[in-house]
Amino acid sequence: MDLQALLDNRAEAAAIILFGIGLTTLLLHRNLLKKVIGFSFMDSAIFLFLASEGYISGRAAPIQSAASDLPASAFINPLPAGLVLTGIVVSVSVTALMLSLTVRLYERFHTLDLDRIVRLAREDAAVSVGAAAPVGKAERKAGTNADAGAAVSAGKAEQKSEKDAALPDPERRDR
Amino acid sequence: MLLIPALVCLAGGLAVPLFRSRAGRSRFVLLVTLLASALLAALVLRGDTPGRTLLRITPLFAVGFRVDAVNRVFLLLIAFLWPLSSLYAFEYMAHEEREPRFFAFYTLAYGFTQLLALADGLFTLYLFYECLTLITLPLVTHREDGESLRAGLNYLTYTVGGAALGLIALVVLAVSGASGSFVPGGSLPAEALPGREDFLRGVFLLAFIGFGSKAALFPLSFWLPRASVAPTPVTALLHAVAVVNAGAFACLRLTFDCFGASLLAGSWAQAAAVLLAAGTILLGAVMAVRERHLKRRLAWSTVYNLSYMLFSVALLTPAGLRAALCQLVLHGLMKISLFFCAGAFQVRLGAEYLPDLRGLGRSMPRTVACFVLAALSLTGIPPLAGFLSKWNILSAALQVGTWAAWTGAGAVILSSVLACVYLLEPAVQMIFQHPSSPAPRSDPSWRMMVPLALLALSVILPGFWPEPLRSLLDAAAALY
Amino acid sequence: MPWWQNIPFFSVLLFLLSAAVCSVLPPAGARRWSRAVLALCLLFSGLLAVLLLHSGGAPVHYRMGHFPAPWGNELRFGALEALLAALFSFVMLCALLAGGGELRGRAGLSRESLYHTLCMLLMAALLSQVYSNDLFTCYVFLEIMTLSACALIVYRNSGRSLAAGMRYMVLNMVGSGLFLLGVVLLYDLTGHLLMEPLGASVASLAVSGAYRRSLTVIIALITVGLCVKSALFPFHTWVPDAYSAGAAPSNAILSSLVSKGYIVLLLKILLRVFGWNPVVLSRVDLLLLLFAWSGMVFGSLGAISASGLTRMTAWSSVAQIGYIFLGLALGPAEGFRAALFHLAVHACSKSLLFLSGAKLREAAGGGDGFRALAGAARLRPVFGVCWTAAAFSMVGLPFTGGLVSKLLLGSAALGRSLPVAAVSLGVLALSTLLNVRYFLRAALILWSPGNVASARSGRDPAAALACGALALAVVLSFVFASPLLEAVSAGLAAF
Known part of the structure; x- marks a missing residue:
């Protein structure tokens, strides 16, 4: 070289x-x-x-005008x-x-900072999982009831958690 | 034509949830299983049916079915046992919830077991082997609590993981040019062998361990005792007979009809298989003695009794095949009676652990009599059935006479001694000790007693009238 | 020229036009329009595949513009391309049908049209990847696909999806950069962009032995660039976020269509441009094998430790892409056939997992954690059954297409040298075991009792229909594997 x-x-x-x-x-x-x-x-x-x-x-720009009849090899x-x-x-x-x-x-x-953004976004998601639970039609129809529904389902989830703790390998976070 | 009984079961199983009343459902399930058993017995006894391909998946893999002397034995066994245990289950399951689901899957499992036994070719066997795993899963997790769910996952991991090893053998065999269907003596063409023997032997050993997982071969044996959280009819029929025998049956087909005895005889792979089986025999016997929970103790006993079969298979002689099939039938009969008795104790008196069994002989004399009879038979007391099968196994092992076979024979004898300990201990407790609290007479109703009595009869009978069994076994051994 | 040879060109054009049309239509109109167009494309692509299979299987060159072969731009298609187009339209149609409810609910009314615009644009890009015979055209549409896929991720406009979209863009741009550099170098070396003249030049270079090092660099650049974009194992870091942060149809489309588009392109380049021998000479096939093996194992390990259903499904994509690349790395005929079959099976089952999983999550209250999902399948048994069927296919259990692709991969592996075959078979078995650990565990949890009371019992017949169709496809790919494989082999011969 x-x-x-x-x-x-x-x-x-x-x-x-x-x-x-x-x-x-x-x-x-x-x-x-x-x-x-x-x-x-x-x-x-x-x-x-x-x-x-x-x-x-040494070659011309490939613009062909009517006047010139150069061969193709003259152009790039x-x-x-x-x-x-x-x-x-x-x-x-x-x-x-x-x-x-x-x-x-x-x-x-x-x-x-992308690393910080990713970290913040994960925390964001972890916080909003409970709150954003009832989505879609119900949210619009039920209006203010949505919050109550979320609270009920959150309470249920807590009640369930004891029983489900017995399930195989309870959830773990991957980071 | 061959598939009609299985299809009856599958359709029947799917129709079970349509029945609302218990009585109607019980009658329906009994009708379906009896009908299927009768059809199956008629079809199977009519004679051999050569393999027939139903569906070709790829040029190498196809689904096909057959009847021959080997699977006839297995099919007749399940045809005899399934209606009996359904009858037993009607009474037992009255104490559990979710009956419709239970019977639906129970009947479906019958269909899939038949399909598995009828399979012609390793691919079909593999298909229904996996189906059987999946269809029995809801039965294992029937209680739906954390323990049974964990046991279910455990069961899946062991058996599906084991089957993945079987898949390797399936692919290797197909690519090496083995015919898609079973050929007595091995389906590998002779020209595929030279230079690749050791590779093929290694694949055989992996697949033997893999399919052995369902027959609880060490190192994949630990799911079986844990799976005894399932209701007793499941433990009795599936985890002492159908599912685990399917594993042993798959190993048998794999050894004799796919890889072939000539490739394996005298090789390191044979020695390894024999030693694995011998190790499982010792492990199971020792664990059975240590276990204090009756059903789990019986499950450990199943573990090593299945390895008797695998040991005989790994001997690779026609006599070994004969001994394995004999053990398949007789162990099934004995173990299912033991489990039925244990289930009866559990349902009637809540007795699960050994100390609970004291003095049961007074409150449940008939059940205890059946238990003792089956226990004596399983230990191998001469006129009873268990003796026949042990005799066959030992004589097959001595015929082979290699050091590995001698080791296995030693393990069989040692385990028989241990069997006296762990089986006769509860028997003695039941008969000779006094109950902690006197209980009234509480033998179960006829629905449980009829199967128990029939099974007790079938444990005694082969010792005195061995001809039918012998002719079946001889026909199978004559193929090789 | 028979009329049906115009189908590929017009389907691309139709999707491009639909993208423009959908952006001005009201949401309901855009929804109907996009469904109709997809159904039309499915129908005609299927027809095209049948016609091509029956006409002897010779590929068709479709000239674009006025210049003939070595200079002009052209489409080239055989039965395989038509089948892939049909598959992609089918999956996209199902994704839009099943995700319709979620789209309507989630974003304001005005934005749903945009979603359909993006989908149409994506389909146009996807089909051009499939049909185009020009490397630079492929590059342009590759970028269009990446852009619309990124927009699909961030459609939700949540912090998480924005961050996921950004990470997606960054790594995908790395991939595009490498790919483009490879293409430009190749153009520099040969002076061609159409694949067949390119292939001829590369073959003559390989024979003469000139520029061996440059050729190796080019092969590596293009392959690695496309590997990054299709999320093969060591380049998978963006996958778990990107495939789980978006709306359910976005996840389904991304995991089962976008990554497949790149794989199809790679397959095309490997077959038409490089030919297999230069690839083997450059050892890139061993690199791919290594990536594929580790992807199959580590993807599953990631899925085992994932915290929620969607994330688990996203991680499993990493493992499944490993399966497809294993097929690619095992070489022509058998390996490629296995890769293509698994590509189709995976496209159906993975989108089914995402779509029915979203329905189950909705039924259980919206949480993604396994605790919240316990018993969800009992609330919506239809979707539960569909999910389970797809999970079975992922594990490779009987009566699903997954088993067939595993058998094909195993047979293909045995065609290679003994160590490669042994490791491939071992990894297949290990990966099955790992798949049991997470997919069947999740299935057990979904079917276990729990969470029985549901706030809503919303019925969604369109979603049930779409999921049912996908589940049927998963099962039928087992039952009719034989004719399917014949079609794939015939198409591959003319690819």
């Missing part, structure tokens, strides 16, 4: 390095915004790679550029979705 080869393929090498940076940021960084940035890095690296591979020096292949464009559209929509999720998560948990 000599340096010349690396220099010749500098665009590719840069793309792969960028991809690595993006991938590690996306995977390992806890901050959601940084994750989104990492994702953008990763995709951009791939587009860079594709664009640099698609370009052949338009397909990689098309792929890059498509890829950018996909990447933008993914970024948009991830950013909107980030906004929602920040509104709810007031943090951007």
Whole structure:
């Protein structure tokens, strides 16, 4: 592996390095915004790679006008550029979705740290299991009675718990 | 045609919950089981039916059924015992709840046991083996308390887990080119063997342990004593006869009709199987002596008596097969009578542990007489049935004469000595000790006594009139 | 060109249009529309499969646009693709039917249309994965599938589902990134995107021995990328949350359709592009085997220690994906057939578990813990029976499709070298044992007495119908395994 080869393929090498940076940021960084940035890095690296591979020096852009009747070999292949464009559209929509999720998560948990968010969300779920028990139609129909129903079912659950303690392997939490 | 009795049972079992009144339900269940038994006996005694494929699942696996000399013995046994224990269950279950469900599953289990016994080919056997496990699960967990649920889960883990080992053998056999149906002497083609003997032997041993789980072979034997939380008719019929014998029967088919004696005879796999069975015999006998709860004690006794069968199977000779089938029939008869008696004690007087049994001879003389008779037979006192089967097993073992067979024979003899201890101890207590509190005469009604009397007769009879049994067994042994 | 060869293209187009239509329809209209479209697609895909099977099984190339094969974009389909399309529409239809009640109840009236929009979009993406013969098209629809799946997770808008959606996105984007990089490198190496010319180039490269290292990297990138997306074992960390945080139909769709879409794509790439020999040369098959084995064991262990019914079901997906990948790793013909059969069985039974499980939970008051669920099956026996049937299929008990796939996997394993076969069979047996420990334990708890009084006795005939249909599919896949397998083999030969 000599340096010349690396220099010749500098665009590719840069793309792969960028991809690595993006991938590690996306995977390992806890901050959601940084994750989104990492994702953008990763995709951009791939587009860079594709664009640099698609370009052949000395050839024209693939725009054919009525005046010129150059052979096909005078142009570069338009397909990689098309792929890059498509890829950018996909990447933008993914970024948009991830950013909107980030906004929602920040509104709810007031943090951007994904580990903390996951932890908070679990506690949230554990708290709301009892309260959110009667869902759906009954909730709307019964209106204020829903709370009473929840209380009744919670009481029943407590009564049951003694008997059910005898069941095989009572529930455990997985974390 | 072969399946009619089984289908009668399945349809009958599904129809049981339709009956609201106890009397109607009892009559219906009795009618269904009697009808099925009569049909089954007629079909089975009519002669052999070659295997017939009903449904092909993949090119390698198909569902088929047959009647031959081997499963005829098993089928006749269950055809005799099922109506009797249904009759017994009517009285017993009056003390328990959820009767309709119980009888529905009890009748369904009859159907599945028949299908299992009729199976032609390991795949069909495996299918109904698993079905039988599942269909008897609600019977084990009948009480629906924590203990019985845990016992049920335990039962499932052992038997389904064991069957998973059987599945390995099933796949290996099919891929090695074994024919889908049973072939006396082994279904593996000779060209599949060279170079792979040890692999196949290893698979055999795994499957033997796996199917042995239902026959409570060590190391998978611990579910059986725990499962005796089930109502007595279940413990008696399923966990002393149908289910556990299905395990032993599966092992028998696996050994003689799939892998074949010629592959295994004299190999390390045979020695390992024999030693496992011998170890289970000793374990069961010792645990039976230590146990103070009557039904669990009997369950441990079942554990090692089943291993008599597995031991005889692992001898790999026609004489061993004969001894195994003989033990299958006679042990079934003896153990079911013991369990029926234990259930009667429990229902009438609430006696579950050994000290409760003192002086029962005065309050329940007829039941105690049956118990003592069956106990004497199981220990192997000569004119009674148990002696015949032990004689067969020992003579088969001595014919083989390898060191493993000698070890097994030693275990059989030692366990017989221990059997005197754990079976005669309650018998002596019942007859010769005084009750802690005098109780009135409380022999159960005719519904329990008729099965008990018939069973007692069947324990005595083979000793004096062995011809029918002998001809059945000889026909089976002649196949190999 | 006979008219029926247009079915694949028009079904994709129909779903794309329906996505637009559903977004403007009122909820009831969107519901009816999406059901009708799914039923239509089920019907025509089934018809297409029958026609293709009877026309000799040769695959059909359907040109898109004006350019012929090496340049243009095309669809390519045989009987297998049509069967998969029918299966996916069937499962989706059942999920929407059974989850309808929950959707109506949970979110405000205006949002249900959006849910159907997402489902339609997902189906369009799924069918393009199945039918498309162009690698980049596959990538684009892969991302569309991921996006709509993520939206399905966060549809509930609870904190937990949002967090689960975010984790889902992060790991899936890693997978997409690896996959895209692999595709781009492959394009760089060969200059093709259509699968058949690609396959020819790869084959000639493999024969000449040039670019062996690059080829290995590409195979590894694409395979691992799709493994991450379909949640094979070491990449499964997002699964338990993502498959349990959403609404019941979302869970069902995600676990039984979305992950299957990626697997179908992987299978297609393995077969059409790489061919099996380069994969074996690059040792990626051993990697897959290792992942599959550990997934089967650790997924089940995770399920055993899960705290609730839905979470347990989600964990079991990890184990079941391991089964499918075991089939893939065991190689062409037998292994792939087993993988495809298990894919179908798992799609039906896992969605059934989620859907009927949600109904049981609803009957028992909404809690997901096993204590709260004791006796739930007695309150709703129909759903209890369906749940139990699906659980039996997961364990691989008789008269369910699960047993057949286990037999197929075992037979396929025995075609490989002895150590591989021995470990595969051992892991199959062990995994059965572990499955008993959680699925049958849960079944025992569901059927045990407890919690007898129910606040509501809401009847939901549509859900009962959908669950019943899925349960029937689970049982029939055992009874009619033989013709099904023949169809799969025929389709696989033309895949």
